[in-house]
Amino acid sequence: MPRDDALIPRSRRAQVSGDYEATVTPLIADRSSIPLSGSLAADVAGAEAAITRFDERTGANLAGFSVIALRTEAAMSSQIENLTAAAGSIAVAEHAPPSNGPHKSNAELIASNVATLLAALSRNSPLDTIEVIELQRILFEDSAPRLTGRFRNQQVWVGGSSYSPHGAVHVAPHHERVPAAMTDLVAFANRTDLGALAHIAVTHAHFETVHPFPDGNGRTGRVLIQRMLRSAGLTRRSSVPLSAGLLTESTRYFDALNRYRDGDVEPIIGTFVDATFHSLNNADQLVDTLSAARLRWTDRVVARSDSAVWPLLEYCIGHPAITIKAAVTALGVSEVAVSNAIDRLVSLGILHQNSPARRNRIWLVSDVLDAVEDFMDRACRR
Structure with a gap:
């Protein structure tokens, strides 16, 4: 809350004063399992198999798709945060010198997301907190470098007003709890005994619950999805623009994150399953279109x-x-x-x-x- 009450409308001061409750995240690094109902477990297995088939098919037939998939993932992940730009503007922004001044265009911000994804997928070592901080730095190095280089040192929240956490949908843990929470989360993310897609979904939901940065948590968290898909071996040659599926049902996605914070893990896993099939169906159409374009080019x-x-x-x-x-x-x-x-x-x-x-x-x-x-x-x- 601003230190100067004069910065808050008089009518709002009573609503944003007093104590509030912040989340205390449980430790999950050593949790024994991720319990799934029989039907959801079958759906998860089907989604994982579909990702693997898609990766093999596109990697063998359209090598360039792996690069374009990252660009569509960056655009869709940014659009979940209401950052939109035309595909051409984003493509140009990747090559153009950064604009002068602190205010960057949406295309430039999305291009930074592309760079973050490329950096994440270039790593093959276990995830650590240093890498998480570095990925967020790449995302913001041109637009807001003051927000990078460390985990947050202030309270953050989702929803409600910009004045205080009162009335927020989610109040993230106090900033003093963040380093320990992230160390625990990274240890959980590096486990290899919890399957793949369900493990990734829970890791993502927990990351968004901790909300370790002052800004960019959604985009950074979805970059880590791609990092974990690659580490789990679900994607080897290509990428799955999963954010396109999450965007299709964004209200359900945000609701599932909130239900995870209430202790219910199945909604976020089910959301990831359906987002997988949505995104793969969409990506299949993109692959077909690009393949047809390549045939036309080679004929000419x-x-x-x-x-x-x-x-x-x-x-x-x-x-x-x-x-x-x-x-x-x-x-x-x-x-x-x-x-x-x-x-x-x-x-x-x-x-x-x-x-x-x-x-x-x-x-x-x-x-x-x-x-x-x-x-x-x-x-x-x-």
Whole structure:
């Protein structure tokens, strides 16, 4: 609550004064099991199998999807927090220099979420609290660096007013309890004897209950979902944009988090199961659209088998905005070869330049951007 009562409307002061109750999270690192009803256990097994099949199918047939999946995951996770931007704006923001001033566009904030996901999936060591803090730092390093580098040192809450925790939907644990709670949670997250999807769902719900940061808890928590899916071996070649499924039923998702805080674990696990199938169905349509686009491209391109045009086409599937510098690094070919390949794809209408600028040029892949926009639209349909 602000120290100066003058900052609070007189009509609200009585409502935001006095004691309040903050959550005290139980220790879960050593819990014996995650109890599931028979039907939910079967649904969890089915969802895990579906993720594995999807990962194998897309990894074998559309290698570029693993990159585009991370971008759709970042966009959908951000949209759960009411951060929205067009797919093209997000793609450009990944390459453009950060804007001056403290206020960043939604596209820039979402691009930071992409960077956070890439960092999380580059790790293969056990999770620790240092990594959790680092992931949140990457998320906010350009927009609010003052909020990074440590767990929070203040009270936070969800819902209610901005003046005080009184009337909040969830009052997170007192900040002095956060370090111990996160050490316990990380130990729980690293267990390998609790299945996969149910374990991930409970870890996520507990993370959101602890709410260890002053901001970015939702996005950081959903990055950890992807980290754990990879660590559990459910995803190896690709990623599942699970946030798209959570967004489809966001009210149910938030309600399940609240029910977890009341001691009921099944709603959040059931929400993750249904979100898995929603997101996989949506992602399947995205894969089909991108595969069809690739076929159209290859039918239109006439080039030698060793031409840089062919690897650039594959690169375009996962990168809806490209630069010469990024393509040279990714493909391991010369700048001249990449520049010539880009010109060829521009002439065929596969690429178009984002602006007439002659420096820091960015080219967009319209077919991929359209496919991603359609994916995002489907995820928003309740």
